[in-house]
Amino acid sequence: MTRFENTRPDPDELLATLIGEEDKLHRGRLRIFFGMCAGVGKTFTMLQTAFAEKQKGSDVIIGYVETHNRKETEALTGGMERIERKKVEYKSTQLEEMDLDAVLSRKPHLVLVDELAHSNAPGSRHTKRYQDVQEILAHGIDVYTTLNVQHLESRSETVAQITGIVVRETVPDEVFENADEVELVDITTEELLQRLADGKVYAPERTRSAVENFFKVGNVTALREMALRLVADRVDKQLHDYMQSNRIRGPWKSGLHLLVAISFYPQSARLLRWAKNLAYSMGANIEALYVETPHTLIKKETEQLDRNINLAKQLGIRVRIITHHDIVKAIVDFAQKENVTHIVVGKPRVRDVFSMFRLGNFVNRLIRYSGNIDVYVLGSDLHAKDHFRDKVSVPSFTASSRQYLATILMVVLTSTGSYLIKDYLGYQVVSFILLFLVSILALFFSTGPVLIAACLSALIWDYFFIPPEFTLHIEKTEDVLMLFMFFFIALMNGILTTRIRGQEKKIRTREERTHALYQLSRDLTQAGSIEEVAETAYRYISKSFHCESAILLKDANGKLEIKPRCESGIRFTENDISVASWVFKNSARAGKYTETLPSGNLTFYPLSGSRDNNGIIALELQKVFTEGEQQFWETVISQISGRFERELLRNAAKNTYLLSESEKMYKTLFNSISHELRIPVATVMGASDTLLGQELPDQSRRQLYTEISDASIRLNRLIENLLNMSRLETGRISPHPDWCDVHDLSNQVIHSLKKELESFKLSVIIPADMPLVKLDFGLMEQILHNLVLNAAQNSLPGSRIRVKFFYDNGGVNMQVMDRGSGFGSEDLTSVFNKFYRGRNSRAGGTGLGLSIVKGFTEAQGGIVKAENRKNGGAIISVIIPSAGLAIEEENKQEEE
Amino acid sequence: MINQGTILVIDDELQIRRLLEITLSANGYHVVEASTGKEGISLAASVNPDLVILDLGLPDADGLEILQRFREWMDKPVIILSVRNSEDDIVRALDQGANDYLTKPFRTGELLARIRVAMRHTGEEKEDPVLQFGEIVVDLVNHTVRKCGVLVKLTTIEYNLFVLMAKNEGRVLTHQYILKQIWGMAYTEQTQYLRVFMAQLRKKLEDDAAHPVLFNTESGIGYRFGS
Structure with a gap:
């Protein structure tokens, strides 16, 4: 059992592989031609490979290829279709870029894009070419591209160290790691140098300086080694993945988990790159951790921290931020909780004795607490300058001069007061008063003033209070001890309090955010419709982020609607809309402060759901998000998009339900209508056949004619009901209320049902003071007609049917009562449903009559209810709000 | 049977025309039939009927248009006979000069009564005190x-x-x-x-x-x- 478990692939990893595979199915495949440096023949090899593909009949085009006027290379491009390059004006020079949209609309099978690390001209959609490539891949187009090892983010530093040339154009490691194929293009160092000398790489005049600066044997060899190793590592990893997915027994990933602790120092960047390489070759997971301490960061530090965190993201490392006053404790706690196996920390530069002590302490403590976790301490980088060394220790003392002044004043005043009453108190008690004061001050002021207060009060106490007075000299040994203790306690008190306050402030921000998130999720839960969710999100964003926002959602066909879902101050320009649709399609953020289409005023974020995008959200940001805000925002947006997704899914489910309901309805309709239609038609056909076919006595003929006539009435009634139903269904009922006399109404209906009501006792009850009421006469006629007919059909001949009208509380009440069998208990709720046939109803009828009553009543804003009468029989009441106009008054006015 | 007058029936449904032909002839009217609006207008001009029975849903023109054209030169009664039963349509037809209306399906007895009333009103302009x-x-x-x-x-x-x-x-x-x-x-x-x-x-x-x-x-x- 244990053996089996050991050889079982890790299910999470398998799942991740599967998900990856699925994603890759829709994406185009990326093949990187990878080399140590320029001149090894990457572009040439790429073209050759592409040419072979083309020979096989594949649709290959050139998106962007730089031949550097090399003859062999140029010859290869000859037979291939090229996408015209886009000309971009920038600072009076004309730059040529790949026309991304042309490539996308051309939709070839394979596109060649040279120089993956290239930075696009300002004003392009993406700042980097690799982003263009990613977009192409997302559209399902395969890409061939070229890349040099020095352009890889994690290697750029090392390259700079080896060659002394800083590389600015870099590609995130993720792109390289996720490439479907990496083909190494390699030649020996000697061969490369020979090619350079022959002028095959650069034009002869450039070769000289190139060789001197970059193409030294040492450099090239180092770069080559680096490239070879990278590719070897990759192959190794592929083998591992293969074994994983094919359940081959072997050395499984040991579950290694690297944690790299970063800070706001520039050295962290190197630490991150190094750790990334280590994790890559070890096959380990990697995470970065930043511990937020009460130490207030100055602007430069904040910026560096943001840079470090961004770098980590570029390297594909997840960054976690926690707040703790003790860095070592925080790191170790986190590491233990997350099952970290290796901790990587940097060794800060030793500047003086104090920092050496601190450093030793830091490293020692880390090693002591970390237990069985390995700790790597990375040496400091001598080249990297400690940019803001001097300012690091200052911030705690940066307080306004007013604070210092206030502190000194308070101490002096308190001392003076104490001096006046010291004869009653004794000088020891004064020390407590001063101590108390320092503690109080620590609650309000920052460290600097508190330290001043502590020192000042110690001096004052010594000079003015401790005998002998007015000297710093102290006679008694216990007083000396007391002075030291005083100073120490005051100092500790002050520092600890400010530290707690600092932490408290951070916790408060965090708490505020947590609270805000809680409130958001609560409000979102309460929102009942998409509009309400949009409204809530909009309000919340403007409250928590102080910026305008607009939400665009996808419509039923999965396209992005251009109309914002909620009133918003944002007006979209043409440009904004195209950015929005880009964001929606590519589910990546874009716009201001991002690397994609940064020219506009708005920043767009996708509302990504678990399957596809639900829409986008646009923010009008006044400043770029800090790291904390960014994290907060990401949580908020995921909450919002989750809620939208639920709402959209619910709508979709509702539509499906409606569809299935209508299917059911259709069947019922078919059954009931076909029956109802066939019976009268059968009667007409049969009767007329008989009449045509044979001689009959007069009496029988009359009877048959009557049958035909009755059948046609029945048929006509059914058609009338169906037409009314379809008017209701299509929402084409628009009542035209007009003044009407309910006497008229009942007369009309009773007249039209004369035949059906013949055998019943009918009473119509209308109070003498019944006013004129404003109703749609036609609809009311139909309602009453159906109700009376329903009563007649459901009760025995000879029984009494009552029709009662009265006007009450601003509404017309119309009741139809019979002495039939009444409703069954389940009928009461469903009797107004379409095609519902009551339990006791007789043969015939479609179950449309009462549902039309309900529809017409509701169209006029009224309600209808069915009840059983106490002594048997049914009562159906229709109440419709209506204006009433007393007849008598109106009459009198006219008389005058 | 004495000739009660000539009636022009404009309706595109053959069955309805046949029914009307039989019914009206049996009651002493001379019946002229047209299946389109155009035909109806030219027939009306040549035959000069005493009464017109007009369907509103004609294949070539809206019945209301035909009614309007009639009213430009003819004051003979027009009875609308149509499946359109919305009150708006009926009121509009009456406002435009139709004398009466009946919706399909109709009772032939009812139609005959309406025809009689309409014909009577045109005949007499007497001022009986x-x-x-x-x-x-x-x-x-x-x-x-x-x-x-x-x-x-x-x-x-x-x-x-x-x-x-x-x-x-x-x-x-x-x-x-x-x-x-x-x-x-x-x-x-x-x-x-x-x-x-x-x-x-x-x-x-x-x-x-x-x-x-x-x-x-x-x-x-x-x-x-x-x-």
């Missing part, structure tokens, strides 16, 4: 109304309304038409007046106000005096 409807006698000269010989007290408006209705016996009068005639142009929306006075008239003149035979309601359209 006394009108009689069963027990009710109206003296148009002295402005008095008697029922079973007993004087019925009517207000001026009631009297005017009654006379307007009585003079158009058997014809449907739209709300707007009555309001315009009795109260004036400004009152065409004030249907409440009409309801009130109609109720008063029924109370004073009908044998049983709950089952009126003189003042009949045409729901959503107007009133018809007599059957």
Whole structure:
């Protein structure tokens, strides 16, 4: 059992592989031609490979290829279709870029894009070419591209160290790691140098300086080694993945988990790159951790921290931020909780004795607490300058001069007061008063003033209070001890309090955010419709982020609607809309402060759901998000998009339900209508056949004619009901209320049902003071007609049917009562449903009559209810709000 | 059988035309048939019928258009016979000069009665000083109304309304038409007046106000005096 478990692939990893595979199915495949440096023949090899593909009949085009006027290379491009390059004006020079949209609309099978690390001209959609490539891949187009090892983010530093040339154009490691194929293009160092000398790489005049600066044997060899190793590592990893997915027994990933602790120092960047390489070759997971301490960061530090965190993201490392006053404790706690196996920390530069002590302490403590976790301490980088060394220790003392002044004043005043009453108190008690004061001050002021207060009060106490007075000299040994203790306690008190306050402030921000998130999720839960969710999100964003926002959602066909879902101050320009649709399609953020289409005023974020995008959200940001805000925002947006997704899914489910309901309805309709239609038609056909076919006595003929006539009435009634139903269904009922006399109404209906009501006792009850009421006469006629007919059909001949009208509380009440069998208990709720046939109803009828009553009543804003009468029989009441106009008054006015 | 007059039937449904042909011929009318609006107009011009039965849903033109063209040169009665039963359509047709309407399906007896009423109204332009409807006698000269010989007290408006209705016996009068005639142009929306006075008239003149035979309601359209 244990053996089996050991050889079982890790299910999470398998799942991740599967998900990856699925994603890759829709994406185009990326093949990187990878080399140590320029001149090894990457572009040439790429073209050759592409040419072979083309020979096989594949649709290959050139998106962007730089031949550097090399003859062999140029010859290869000859037979291939090229996408015209886009000309971009920038600072009076004309730059040529790949026309991304042309490539996308051309939709070839394979596109060649040279120089993956290239930075696009300002004003392009993406700042980097690799982003263009990613977009192409997302559209399902395969890409061939070229890349040099020095352009890889994690290697750029090392390259700079080896060659002394800083590389600015870099590609995130993720792109390289996720490439479907990496083909190494390699030649020996000697061969490369020979090619350079022959002028095959650069034009002869450039070769000289190139060789001197970059193409030294040492450099090239180092770069080559680096490239070879990278590719070897990759192959190794592929083998591992293969074994994983094919359940081959072997050395499984040991579950290694690297944690790299970063800070706001520039050295962290190197630490991150190094750790990334280590994790890559070890096959380990990697995470970065930043511990937020009460130490207030100055602007430069904040910026560096943001840079470090961004770098980590570029390297594909997840960054976690926690707040703790003790860095070592925080790191170790986190590491233990997350099952970290290796901790990587940097060794800060030793500047003086104090920092050496601190450093030793830091490293020692880390090693002591970390237990069985390995700790790597990375040496400091001598080249990297400690940019803001001097300012690091200052911030705690940066307080306004007013604070210092206030502190000194308070101490002096308190001392003076104490001096006046010291004869009653004794000088020891004064020390407590001063101590108390320092503690109080620590609650309000920052460290600097508190330290001043502590020192000042110690001096004052010594000079003015401790005998002998007015000297710093102290006679008694216990007083000396007391002075030291005083100073120490005051100092500790002050520092600890400010530290707690600092932490408290951070916790408060965090708490505020947590609270805000809680409130958001609560409000979102309460929102009942998409509009309400949009409204809530909009309000919340403007409250928590102080910026305008607009939400665009996808419509039923999965396209992005251009109309914002909620009133918003944002007006979209043409440009904004195209950015929005880009964001929606590519589910990546874009716009201001991002690397994609940064020219506009708005920043767009996708509302990504678990399957596809639900829409986008646009923010009008006044400043770029800090790291904390960014994290907060990401949580908020995921909450919002989750809620939208639920709402959209619910709508979709509702539509499906409606569809299935209508299917059911259709069947019922078919059954009931076909029956109802066939019976009268059968009667007409049969009767007329008989009449045509044979001689009959007069009496029988009359009877048959009557049958035909009755059948046609029945048929006509059914058609009338169906037409009314379809008017209701299509929402084409628009009542035209007009003044009407309910006497008229009942007369009309009773007249039209004369035949059906013949055998019943009918009473119509209308109070003498019944006013004129404003109703749609036609609809009311139909309602009453159906109700009376329903009563007649459901009760025995000879029984009494009552029709009662009265006007009450601003509404017309119309009741139809019979002495039939009444409703069954389940009928009461469903009797107004379409095609519902009551339990006791007789043969015939479609179950449309009462549902039309309900529809017409509701169209006029009224309600209808069915009840059983106490002594048997049914009562159906229709109440419709209506204006009433007393007849008598109106009459009198006219008389005058 | 004596010829009662010529009737032009314009309807695109053969079955309806055949039914009308049989029914009307049996009742002594000479029937001319047209299946399109165009044909109907040219036939009307050549035959000069005494009455036209017009369907609103014709294949080549809207019946209301045909009606308008007729009314440009012809004052013979037109009865609309259509499946369109929305009140708006009917009121519009009546406003544009149709004399009466019936919706399909219809009772042939009803149609014949309407034809008779329509033909009667065109024939006579007489100003009889006394009108009689069963027990009710109206003296148009002295402005008095008697029922079973007993004087019925009517207000001026009631009297005017009654006379307007009585003079158009058997014809449907739209709300707007009555309001315009009795109260004036400004009152065409004030249907409440009409309801009130109609109720008063029924109370004073009908044998049983709950089952009126003189003042009949045409729901959503107007009133018809007599059957």
